[in-house]
Amino acid sequence: MSDRVIPLVDQRLRSLIARVPEQAIPATGLLGDTLGRPLRDLRISVTDRCNFRCSYCMPKSIFDKDYQYLPHGELLSFEEITRIARQFVAHGVQKIRLTGGEPLLRKHLEILVEQLASLRTTEGRPLDITLTTNGSLLRKKAAALKAAGLQRVTVSLDGLDDTVFRAMNDVDFPVADVLDGIQAAQEAGLRQIKVNMVVKRGTNEDQILPMARHFKGTGVTLRFIEYMDVGATNGWRMDEVLPSAEIVRRIHAELPLVQLEPSAPGETAERWGYADGSGEIGVISSVTQAFCQDCNRARLSTEGKLYLCLFATQGHDLRALVRGQASDEQLASAIAHIWQGREDRYSELRASLPPDVSTGGRRVEMSYIGG
């Protein structure tokens, strides 16, 4: 028991102090890290809880009834999140993705969306605000989120076969209710809806074509994600990864595809369009084709730690500054200082890392840092 739980809790407790540099670093919107990568995308985890127990993310054996989630007082309040987000936006962030855990479990999330929607980029434009969800609560929440200023949504769905999907979410949640959530999002006027499918070889690879056929021509973009070695609890094995190139090959054999240009720099998905013009799919190949070189994403954990990589082992504690005496300028300088020192490129280095790092023994969980 202790072998299973303590390492996770320890990882959450480890953190680096976010230092305010002696010399203020003014926010110019042009911040770069050690590899010259700009800061454009902020992912905010609003809860470490989820109502699903996907084996590749929050396996039931670890996230059981005894698992200690963060107590409410540890979580950043909506005002604290917005204050931190404002500094990130001043440094050039243009897109904010709310995630978790399951973000729709956080009560009154629409209030946070409304606060974030009032921020403006350094060019004076509204932010691109989106959300990643398992879809289970979308029917209930889509209209309020849209009214609050949410523009887009990404829904996770790992298959159309009810038996396969219920086994993967491990809480017996039916496919039909996720599809209904997607429909609710469309009815509410959310646009550019995406569906993320994590592909595990031998588990749901037979769902690739049914999913492609189902979403082709609907305006929903289906994206296939390689099963990643995030966190330390999912027992990841390389032989369970189905490379994106193979996914594209299988779809192309039945539904011809043509490769498309990326729509934005730093985009995680490689785009493929149906040759008959009936829409597109994406493949996210973070295992077989690392995209660290133009990674412009920062992650803010549920209790205010800044992580510079999905595979990081430690975050920088911004909450201590927010709950201390730091001014907005000091907070902005601290964020700039951390980003300027960033050299993370885990996925590119994966194969050459020592085993204790590459096998994930020290990594934080994705459900905590935000997907």
Ligand code: SAM
């Ligand atoms: N609960 C929300 C959801 O289901 O979308 C948001 C959080 S979830 C961690 C974000 C995304 O990460 C989901 O699309 C999920 O499938 C994906 N994910 C989680 N663990 C993964 C893994 N080991 N490999 C690839 N993708 C993973």
